[in-house]
Structures are given as C-alpha cells and as structure tokens.
Amino acid sequence: MDISRPEQRILHLLAQGGSITPIKDERGQIIAARCFTREGWQLSAFDLALFRKLKRRRAISSEKGQPYRITRRGLELVRSQPDNR
Helix, strand or coil, X not given: CCCCHHHHHHHHHHHCCCEEEXXXXXXXXXXXXXXXXXXXXXXXXXXXXXXXXXXXXXXXXXXXXXXXXXXXXXXXXXXXXXXXX
C-alpha cells in the first residue's frame, strides 16, 4: 500500500521515538492531535485529518490512555531511510 508524503514524514518521526498526543473534549471525542518528536518539539504540519488517516490504516495505536505510537503495521508502511533508528 502506498502512503502520502505527509504520512511518511509522520511515520518516520514516530519510528525515531516520537509520539502523538490527542486532545479530547468533555465527551471524550478527539477534537485535535499534536505530534511531538523524541526531543519534545511539536510538528506544526500535523492535523486531525492526517491523524485519522494513520489511525484508519492501523499505522498508529494507543494503549491504556498513553500517547499514540507507531505499530508494526506502521513500520511496514514506512520506507526505510538512513536516519531511522
């Protein structure tokens, strides 16, 4: 399955130790999401539509209320790059 360039960027960031933190309303619905690098920098080119695409493709998941991380499926989707760890 081919994925877009923005999705590739996010998956590379997550493969290097980044995370996605969802922001929820009072009903528990996700209304926004923030993507952070492993150094703590926030990625500005990340929006809710991109978050939903990654979640729909099962490239990211969350366990026990923790931030979203890359899954095995996400690692398969991301193309290898020399800077991935």
